[in-house]
Amino acid sequence: MNYVLGVDAGNTKTIALVARGDGTIVGAGRGGCGDIYGAGTARALAEVERAVRAALAAGGVQLAHVVSAAFSMAGADWPEDFALLEGAMHDMGFGRSITVVNDALGALWAGAPDGPAVSVVCGTGIAIAARGSDGQVWHGSFWLEALGADELGRKTLRAIYRTALGIDPPTSLTAGVLDLLGAASVEEVLHLFTARGQARPEKARQLARLLLDEASHGDATARRIVQEHGAALGDYALAAARQAGIDQIPFTLVLAGGVLRHPSRLLHDSLIARVRTTAPDVQAVNSRFEPVVGALVLALESAHRVIDTALITRLTASLPPAALFETLVSI
Numbered sequence: 001m002n003y004v005l006g007v008d009a010g011n012t013k014t015i016a017l018v019a020r021g022d023g024t025i026v027g028a029g030r031g032g033c034g035d036i037y038g039a040g041t042a043r044a045l046a047e048v049e050r051a052v053r054a055a056l057a058a059g060g061v062q063l064a065h066v067v068s069a070a071f072s073m074a075g076a077d078w079p080e081d082f083a084l085l086e087g088a089m090h091d092m093g094f095g096r097s098i099t100v101v102n103d104a105l106g107a108l109w110a111g112a113p114d115g116p117a118v119s120v121v122c123g124t125g126i127a128i129a130a131r132g133s134d135g136q137v138w139h140g141s142f143w144l145e146a147l148g149a150d151e152l153g154r155k156t157l158r159a160i161y162r163t164a165l166g167i168d169p170p171t172s173l174t175a176g177v178l179d180l181l182g183a184a185s186v187e188e189v190l191h192l193f194t195a196r197g198q199a200r201p202e203k204a205r206q207l208a209r210l211l212l213d214e215a216s217h218g219d220a221t222a223r224r225i226v227q228e229h230g231a232a233l234g235d236y237a238l239a240a241a242r243q244a245g246i247d248q249i250p251f252t253l254v255l256a257g258g259v260l261r262h263p264s265r266l267l268h269d270s271l272i273a274r275v276r277t278t279a280p281d282v283q284a285v286n287s288r289f290e291p292v293v294g295a296l297v298l299a300l301e302s303a304h305r306v307i308d309t310a311l312i313t314r315l316t317a318s319l320p321p322a323a324l325f326e327t328l329v330s331i
Helices: 041-059 079-091 103-111 149-164 173-181 186-194 202-216 220-243 266-276 291-302 309-317
Strands: 003-009 014-020 025-031 066-073 097-102 117-122 126-131 137-139 252-256 283-286
Touching: 003 041, 003 103, 003 291, 014 041, 014 291, 025 041, 041 066, 066 079, 066 103, 066 291, 079 097, 097 103, 097 137, 097 291, 103 117, 103 126, 103 137, 103 252, 103 291, 117 220, 126 220, 149 173, 149 186, 149 202, 149 220, 173 186, 173 202, 202 220, 202 266, 220 266, 252 266, 291 309
Parallel strands: 003 066, 066 097, 117 252, 252 283
Antiparallel strands: 003 014, 014 025, 117 126, 126 137
């Protein structure tokens, strides 16, 4: 029997899925950072290989039976990156036909498999891509600012520093950060993040969730930061739509990533509101699937499978448990 392989390699984790040609997933695997810019080439490729080997083993699938593989990868940015990654996947024998795309495109196919669309993924970092009416795609890559959870955390810290200095009014973020980090004062927090030889506190990844929590509770400073952040994401979504030539027509706006899954809709709504200032007919959707499913769909298409309702139903029914996809950015 022949199989297909879909892989999503990000800054936090790498997920691999192996499926039969009818869309039924038979194996899943997980590795660490698969971004050649974030982890370095050797380590990133090792994590991708770890995830793929685990998925194959879980499904009892021989590599020789993988006819098509698609890799949605952070770090697939410049032509030389694609050449390196495609060559590495061929060298490891990961499929007779291999497709490598930027990680924003995996999310695009997962949330909108066809038609004009823009995807915005907000996790540890961000990834944005667009597909035009003609099927041509564009991804943001290094054009984009760092607007993910890490940047939201930095904005949270800047807010409490400015309040401590009397520049800005009091904010509930101060008490929240002190409690989260177990610190007695804002100066102690400052020391934790700036002292020579000091490792970044592990709980720093939770600052984005704290910010969104306090914004949902009505803190004025937190709400301002979140709304401005959402508008900035919306600006880049519109830029992607312009690059694909779809900013003046209705298109699907796919929202994905741990940060955008927070129960509060303030960031979500601020992003959409900015996009609708230029594209009022945009249809915003929360991605039904994880980005790796988009990679799997690409692999199935490359294997000349028809992506119909029956196939999606089988794929959905065979998805691995949600715990496989959890990260520190899942908020």
